Amino acid sequence: MHISRREFLQLLAIAAAxxxxxxxxxxxxxxxxTHPKGPSRYYELPPFGNVSILHFTDAHAxxxxxxxxxxxxxxxxxxxxxxxxxxxxxxxxxxxxxxxGSREAYAFxxxxxxxxxxxxxxxxxxxxxxxxxxxIRAQRPGALLLDGGDTWQGSATALWTQGxxxxxxxxxxxxxxxxxxxxxxxxxxxxxxxxxxxxKGKIDFVAQNVLDNExxxxxxxxxxxxxxxxxxxxxxxxxxxYTPIANPRYMIPDWSFGIRDDRMQQxxxxxxxxxxxxxxxxxxxxxxxxxxxxxxxxxxxxIMGGHTHxxxxxxxxxxxxxxxxxxxxxxxxxxxxxxxxxxxRGGKVRGHRYxxxxxxxxxxxxxxxxxxxxxxxxxxxxxxxxxxLATTDTLLYRRGNFNGTFDQLICDALMDVMGAQxxxxxxxxxxxxxxxxxxxTFDDVMTQTAITYPTVTLNNYTGxxxxxxxxxxxxxxxxxxxxxxxxxxxxxxxxxxxxxDPSADIGHRISDMELDGEPLxxxxxxxxxxWASVSRPxxxxxxxxxxxxxxxxxxxxxxxxLNVPRLKNVKDNPGYEPV
Amino acid sequence: MTNMKRxxxxxxxxxxxxxxxxxxxxxxxxxxxxxxxxxDAFKATTVNDALKxxxxxxxxxxxxxxxxxxxxxxxxxxxxxxxxxASIDGVDSITILAEKNLNPLAASFKLGPGTEPYIxxxxxxxKTSSVIxxxxxxxxxxxxxxxxxxTIGGCGG
Numbered sequence: 001m002h003i004s005r006r007e008f009l010q011l012l013a014i015a016a017a018x019x020x021x022x023x024x025x026x027x028x029x030x031x032x033x034t035h036p037k038g039p040s041r042y043y044e045l046p047p048f049g050n051v052s053i054l055h056f057t058d059a060h061a062x063x064x065x066x067x068x069x070x071x072x073x074x075x076x077x078x079x080x081x082x083x084x085x086x087x088x089x090x091x092x093x094x095x096x097x098x099x100x101g102s103r104e105a106y107a108f109x110x111x112x113x114x115x116x117x118x119x120x121x122x123x124x125x126x127x128x129x130x131x132x133x134x135x136i137r138a139q140r141p142g143a144l145l146l147d148g149g150d151t152w153q154g155s156a157t158a159l160w161t162q163g164x165x166x167x168x169x170x171x172x173x174x175x176x177x178x179x180x181x182x183x184x185x186x187x188x189x190x191x192x193x194x195x196x197x198x199x200k201g202k203i204d205f206v207a208q209n210v211l212d213n214e215x216x217x218x219x220x221x222x223x224x225x226x227x228x229x230x231x232x233x234x235x236x237x238x239x240x241x242y243t244p245i246a247n248p249r250y251m252i253p254d255w256s257f258g259i260r261d262d263r264m265q266q267x268x269x270x271x272x273x274x275x276x277x278x279x280x281x282x283x284x285x286x287x288x289x290x291x292x293x294x295x296x297x298x299x300x301x302x303i304m305g306g307h308t309h310x311x312x313x314x315x316x317x318x319x320x321x322x323x324x325x326x327x328x329x330x331x332x333x334x335x336x337x338x339x340x341x342x343x344x345r346g347g348k349v350r351g352h353r354y355x356x357x358x359x360x361x362x363x364x365x366x367x368x369x370x371x372x373x374x375x376x377x378x379x380x381x382x383x384x385x386x387x388x389l390a391t392t393d394t395l396l397y398r399r400g401n402f403n404g405t406f407d408q409l410i411c412d413a414l415m416d417v418m419g420a421q422x423x424x425x426x427x428x429x430x431x432x433x434x435x436x437x438x439x440x441t442f443d444d445v446m447t448q449t450a451i452t453y454p455t456v457t458l459n460n461y462t463g464x465x466x467x468x469x470x471x472x473x474x475x476x477x478x479x480x481x482x483x484x485x486x487x488x489x490x491x492x493x494x495x496x497x498x499x500x501d502p503s504a505d506i507g508h509r510i511s512d513m514e515l516d517g518e519p520l521x522x523x524x525x526x527x528x529x530x531w532a533s534v535s536r537p538x539x540x541x542x543x544x545x546x547x548x549x550x551x552x553x554x555x556x557x558x559x560x561x562l563n564v565p566r567l568k569n570v571k572d573n574p575g576y577e578p579v
Numbered sequence: 580m581t582n583m584k585r586x587x588x589x590x591x592x593x594x595x596x597x598x599x600x601x602x603x604x605x606x607x608x609x610x611x612x613x614x615x616x617x618x619d620a621f622k623a624t625t626v627n628d629a630l631k632x633x634x635x636x637x638x639x640x641x642x643x644x645x646x647x648x649x650x651x652x653x654x655x656x657x658x659x660x661x662x663x664x665a666s667i668d669g670v671d672s673i674t675i676l677a678e679k680n681l682n683p684l685a686a687s688f689k690l691g692p693g694t695e696p697y698i699x700x701x702x703x704x705x706k707t708s709s710v711i712x713x714x715x716x717x718x719x720x721x722x723x724x725x726x727x728x729x730t731i732g733g734c735g736g
Binding site: 262426473 | 650652653707726730733
């Protein structure tokens with residue numbers, strides 16, 4: 001193990017100071033040091049209760065450990081203003097009693113990111129996650145492992161193997177149940193193939209809210225009931241409700257999604273009727289939608305959520321007519337493992353403990369079998385993946401409501417290579433961070449761009465059309481009602497400057513649009529480059545080619561001019577910490 | 580339930596502005612009878628004008644007895660699935676309007692005596708709008724509405 005007794009004791013002290021109840025855990029813990037071949041004692045969690053559910057989500061095909069910077073802008077509007085998960089940085093530390101400069105501060109916030117990353121190392125990686133899962137499961141025999149989706153997409157190898165590298169990794173990891181989102185972008189046929197062949201008898205693929213377009217009949221099983229240590233436990237799947245809108249509908253033309261909380265209620269009643277004593281919803285709604293759904297559907301013990309990539313240290317308890325529902329969200333990119341322990345007696349949940357464990361790669365020895373799988377998957381592509389396209393002197397990251405530095409690079413590349421005045425790049429929440437002084441590899445670029453509809457486009461849009469696009473996307477992010485939000489962040493913009501008032505209504509959020517110091521003219525046409533069009537399949541250059549060409553020509557990225565819009569009405573919003 | 584729906588589902592409602600008259604449910608095979616085409620109602624450019632022309636009045640009473648099912652965000656504005664049920668006796672007709680459409684009246688169904696007040700159809704929507712269901716019974720108009728968002732799409736995740 002890579003950690004000495006002394007370091008471990010320091011770690012414990014830090015953990016205790018940060019409000020994590022590690023030591024509360026077990027008597028004599030601090031005296032025992034590390035396991036000879038197991039993970040650091042950091043991950044010693046005393047079991048609680050009799051039903052345990054492990055949850056990871058939105059891994060985005062990151063098989064290897066990564067750096068992933070959490071956002072410094074994650075605004076909540078209307079009723080969500082200042083509420084979890086819309087708090088960032090110092091506000092988040094304060095809210096959860098996490099000590100600044102600690103390991104947890106590094107895991108849960110953007111603060112001093114580059115420095116903290118050097119100190120605490122990478123996070124995630126399936127070989128490390130596998131070790132952690134085995135370890136936690138050894139302490140909790142019969143624990144169930146849930147995968148919240150967005151597992152098959154996000155890397156070059158996932159794209160080039162049509163998700164097969166991740167499917168095999170899920171099987172090695174021992175995933176029991178999953179629900180989808182980006183999985184659908186490989187097309188209906190491929191999804192069905194994996195379920196019918198690879199997953200058969202091993203992984204339950206559940207989604208109550210996917211119905212066929214014609215007769216509104218279920219496409220997938222809505223739920224599965226498993227007996228965990230004698231307790232019938234139901235897991236109901238909730239796929240990303242807006243898959244055919246946020247992603248190409250032509251990939252899944254016969255399937256309809258939506259939130260369908262009325263059907264969710266029916267399914268909860270059905271599994272309760274079949275004797276389920278625990279009801280868990282494995283959700284890809286996004287956290288705001290989960291929080292609203294928890295007020296409307298009764299009888300759910302826990303909604304374990306993803307999609308919005310929120311790393312939330314503690315569950316939110318939501319009251320509804322029928323009782324109380326825990327709502328969790330487990331971050332992204334393999335960075336976290338959620339552990340929910342339930343004490344079930346007399347047919348009811350009597351108590352719970354939840355921990356969102358950061359996966360610190362250097363505290364967890366890689367699982368040999370998973371490591372071998374990862375190496376085997378990457379080997380045929382190694383030459384391409386390892387190409388250094390340029391080096392960066394500045395931190396590259398994506399996550400946040402508006403342009404991240406890696407998005408800015410993509411926007412700059414689109415304008416430069418395509419000869420456009422303005423560029424638009426989707427507000428995805430996946431994509432890893434690259435530390436200052438590091439090479440930018442082709443592999444890194446693919447973590448930002450690896451999708452099945454990557455074609456670059458060049459269009460002439462009028463100023464009015466551009467405003468319409470920005471207003472439309474802003475409403476998908478900042479609509480006052482979470483059920484009308486799609487998740488994702490604001491579209492990234494190159495060239496064009498603008499102001500935004502997230503708290504305004506659609507049509508009134510965007511103002512002060514200018515290009516090169518001149519106001520944008522509503523009737524004048526501008527050359528706009530973009531990628532990831534969802535309307536129809538397109539022939540043309542994939543975006544990673546364009547970005548790679550730009551980086552090769554630049555060689556060194558010495559600094560990035562980040563085009564963050566001027567924000568209105570965000571003063572004192574705890575989801576906003578300008579850097 | 581599913582089979583029941585199949586029997587009562589009327590595919591005659593696929594086109595925008597279709598006017599169907601459904602007679603019978605359950606074991607009786609539904610028949611679609613075309614009535615006189617209410618041209619003025621379908622050409623009206625406001626909800627009020629369309630209702631006055633079609634139903635003789637635009638005095639709507641909001642009612643929780645009318646249930647409207649429609650997506651929060653349309654997956655495809657060209658075919659937005661909408662269904663309406665009413666727990667009201669003696670329903671004469673069920674009408675659906677999309678307020679912001681150039682011509683708001685989208686569909687209207689006349690129901691024969693003893694018909695279960697349930698209709699399911701697809702309507703076309705040009706942009707984000709309130710969708711209104713109007714149930715006519717005993718000479719009164721009961722209604723409910725819901726916002727359906729039509730978006731460019733993309734950029735999620």
